[in-house]
Amino acid sequence: MKAFSKYFTAFATGLLFLGTGSCKKALEETPYSFYSPENFYKNESDARAAINGVYAELYTYDLYLQPFWNMTILDDDHVSGADWFLGTTGAGNPQAYFGWEKPWVGCYAIIARANTVLENVINISTMDEEIKNRILGEAYFLRGWAYFQLVQLYGGVPIRLKSLSAAEPETNIPRATVKETYDVVISDFKNAETRLLPLGHPKAGETGRVNQGVAKAFLAKTYLTMASGAATGNVTVRGGTDNGYYTYAKTIVAGYEGIDSKAFYTLARDKAAEMIDSKLYTLTPSWKDLWSIAGRNNKEQMWELQSLAGTAFVNNLGAYFSARSTFGQGAVWTTNNHYKDYDEADARVLDGITHNYTTLQGTNIFYPFAQAALYKVVNGITYNNTNSTTAERAYTIKYSAVADPSVANSDAFYPLLRYSEVLLMYAEAENEINGPTTLAYNALNTVRFRCYPTTGTPAVPVPAAYAPANMSPEQFRSFVLAERAREFNLEGIRRFDLMRWGIYLQVMNKISTGQNNISKVRAKRNLLLPLPLNELNSNKAIPSNNPDW
Incomplete structure (x- = not known):
C-alpha cells in the first residue's frame, strides 16, 4: 500500500x-x-x-x-x-x-x-x-x-x-457484436494470466495491483457471465410488493445467442477450481473483521480499490452508505425486504447492518423496529425508532471503516473482487454442469459457514448454516443467486446478476414502487x-x- x-x-x-x-x-x-x-x-x-x-x-x-x-x-x-x-x-x-x-x-x-x-x-x-x-x-x-x-x-x-x-488514424469504428467484444x-x-505473477511472489507488485489470481478469477467471471446469459430455464427470486417467491422463465439474453452455455460454464468452473486448489486465498473468518481497516487487502479481498486519507485517492462512499453521515444519515441503504432474506443468526445482518447509531444531529436510532427487544436499549442507552421511512433504514457497515467519518470524501476501500465470489462462481457453474453435487454444495456452504455460529465439541456450524439439502438444479440455481445477493449486498454485483440471468425487468417490475417510494x-x-x-x-x-x- x-x-x-x-x-x-x-x-x-x-x-x-x-x-x-x-x-x-x-x-x-x-x-x-x-x-x-x-x-x-x-x-x-x-x-x-x-x-x-x-x-x-x-x-x-x-x-x-x-x-x-x-x-x-x-x-x-x-x-x-x-x-x-x-x-x-x-x-x-x-x-x-x-x-x-x-x-x-x-x-x-x-x-x-x-x-x-x-x-x-x-x-x-x-x-x-x-x-x-x-x-x-x-x-x-x-x-x-x-x-x-x-x-x-x-x-x-x-x-x-x-x-x-x-x-x-481511423476514429470511426463500428460496434462489435457482444460475442466479438467478449x-x-x-x-x-x-494474456494477463500468463504474464502476471501469483500472490506472494516477491515481484508481484505493491498492494492494490492485480496479480495472476485476479486475472484467473475475472476470466472465470467472464465465462460465467457468458454462460448464464446463454442459459435457459427457470429462476425463483424473492421480491415483489409482498416479498414473496416468484418464478421467472429465463430466455437467452440478447447478444448471447449461439454461445454454448454448458461449455462456458465448464470453463468457468475449471478456472474457479484453479483458484480454489491454489490455496492462495481464503475467507476472512470474521465477517465484521472483513470490513475493518485492519481487514483491508487480506486474502479474501483479492482486489480492492485503494484509498488513502490526505491524498487525492479518496471517495464519498462512506458519506453516502454509512448510518452516520455528513448528510446526517446516509443516503443509501438495504431494503427492509432484503433484510428479511437473511437468517437471524447470519452475521451479515447481525454484524453487517448497523442496528444502533447516532445521527449527525444527535438522534439515537435503532433498526429494525420489529427487533426492538434486541436493539432498543443497548449498554444503558435508549434508541428510538418510529417505524417510519426515516427510521427503518438498514445501513451496511461495508464502507464505514474510514480514518475520518466527519469528512465527505474519505478513505473507504471498494471491493472489486472477493474470494467468496470465486467459491460461489464454482458452486453455480458445477450445478449447471452436473447438478447440485457434493462439490457444488461444499463451495456454497463454505461461504455460508463463515457467517454463522458453531455449536458442540468439536465445533460444527449450527443447522441454519447449511444450505437446504436435496435441492433440484433449478432450486440450487435460485439459492446461489440469492446467496450472492446476501453476500455481495451493495457491492455492485446484484444488477449484473439480474441482467446476466435475463430476469432484471421481471424482478424490478414485480416491485413497481419500492421502499421510500423509489x-x-x-x-x-x-x-x-x-x-x-x-x-x-x-x-x-x-x-x-x-x-x-
Missing part, C-alpha cells in the same frame, strides 16, 4: 501525462501533452509511472469517485435510499444523473492508456524482464476489465486495440445504458443509440 500510494501520488497527480488529454471525447486518443512515447519510455521507472496512469483512471469522476458505482449499485431490487439521490439512476432514469456518460468515457480512457503501455513498455530493454512482463500483464488485464464492463453495460462496443497514430475480454485476461419500474431500454452523445456525434460508424434511448 505504501509504495503503491507513493507512485500514485508522484505520477498520477504530478505528471498525469497519461490522463489529461484522453477524456475530452469518447474514444479520443490525442497525443499526451507533456511527453511523447518516444521520449518517455526509457526505463523501468517510466514503465511503472505509465501503468500507474492506467490505474489512476479508476480514481476519477469518470469511474469510482462516484459515477460507476452510482450507476450499478443504485439500480437493483435490494437498494433504497433518499429520493434526492436515487431519483435518477436508482429510478431507471440514468440520463438525469450528471455522470451518466462517465463509465463509457472512463473505460475508454483506461483502454487508451493501456494500449500506450502495451505498445511501448515491450520495447524497453533496460528493465527486469519479470517486472516488464508483469506491467504488460497489468495493462492487458485493465484493458480487458474495461471491455468487460463496457459489454455488460452497453452491449457490443467499438474495439480499439492500438493507439491512434499516423498508422492507425473475445477481446477473454484474450486480454488470458420507483423500480423499468422498460426494455434499461437493459442497456445509453451511449454518450459525444460518441454518437464523433463516431460516424455508429448510426444510432441503444434501443429506445
Whole structure:
C-alpha cells in the first residue's frame, strides 16, 4: 500500500501525462501533452509511472469517485435510499444523473492508456524482464476489465486495440457484436494470466495491483457471465410488493445467442477450481473483521480499490452508505425486504447492518423496529425508532471503516473482487454442469459457514448454516443467486446478476414502487445504458443509440 500510494501520488497527480488529454471525447486518443512515447519510455521507472496512469483512471469522476458505482449499485431490487439521490439512476432514469456518460468515457480512457503501455513498455530493454512482463500483464488485464464492463453495460462496443497514430488514424469504428467484444475480454485476461505473477511472489507488485489470481478469477467471471446469459430455464427470486417467491422463465439474453452455455460454464468452473486448489486465498473468518481497516487487502479481498486519507485517492462512499453521515444519515441503504432474506443468526445482518447509531444531529436510532427487544436499549442507552421511512433504514457497515467519518470524501476501500465470489462462481457453474453435487454444495456452504455460529465439541456450524439439502438444479440455481445477493449486498454485483440471468425487468417490475417510494419500474431500454452523445456525434460508424434511448 505504501509504495503503491507513493507512485500514485508522484505520477498520477504530478505528471498525469497519461490522463489529461484522453477524456475530452469518447474514444479520443490525442497525443499526451507533456511527453511523447518516444521520449518517455526509457526505463523501468517510466514503465511503472505509465501503468500507474492506467490505474489512476479508476480514481476519477469518470469511474469510482462516484459515477460507476452510482450507476450499478443504485439500480437493483435490494437498494433504497433518499429520493434526492436515487431519483435518477436508482429510478431507471440514468440520463438525469450528471455522470451518466462517465463509465463509457472512463473505460475508454483506461483502454487508451493501456494500449500506450502495451505498445511501448515491450520495447524497453533496460528493465527486469519479470517486472516488464508483469506491467504488460497489468495493462492487458485493465484493458480487458474495461471491455468487460463496457459489454455488460452497453452491449457490443467499438474495439480499439492500438493507439491512434499516423498508422492507425481511423476514429470511426463500428460496434462489435457482444460475442466479438467478449473475445477481446477473454484474450486480454488470458494474456494477463500468463504474464502476471501469483500472490506472494516477491515481484508481484505493491498492494492494490492485480496479480495472476485476479486475472484467473475475472476470466472465470467472464465465462460465467457468458454462460448464464446463454442459459435457459427457470429462476425463483424473492421480491415483489409482498416479498414473496416468484418464478421467472429465463430466455437467452440478447447478444448471447449461439454461445454454448454448458461449455462456458465448464470453463468457468475449471478456472474457479484453479483458484480454489491454489490455496492462495481464503475467507476472512470474521465477517465484521472483513470490513475493518485492519481487514483491508487480506486474502479474501483479492482486489480492492485503494484509498488513502490526505491524498487525492479518496471517495464519498462512506458519506453516502454509512448510518452516520455528513448528510446526517446516509443516503443509501438495504431494503427492509432484503433484510428479511437473511437468517437471524447470519452475521451479515447481525454484524453487517448497523442496528444502533447516532445521527449527525444527535438522534439515537435503532433498526429494525420489529427487533426492538434486541436493539432498543443497548449498554444503558435508549434508541428510538418510529417505524417510519426515516427510521427503518438498514445501513451496511461495508464502507464505514474510514480514518475520518466527519469528512465527505474519505478513505473507504471498494471491493472489486472477493474470494467468496470465486467459491460461489464454482458452486453455480458445477450445478449447471452436473447438478447440485457434493462439490457444488461444499463451495456454497463454505461461504455460508463463515457467517454463522458453531455449536458442540468439536465445533460444527449450527443447522441454519447449511444450505437446504436435496435441492433440484433449478432450486440450487435460485439459492446461489440469492446467496450472492446476501453476500455481495451493495457491492455492485446484484444488477449484473439480474441482467446476466435475463430476469432484471421481471424482478424490478414485480416491485413497481419500492421502499421510500423509489420507483423500480423499468422498460426494455434499461437493459442497456445509453451511449454518450459525444460518441454518437464523433463516431460516424455508429448510426444510432441503444434501443429506445
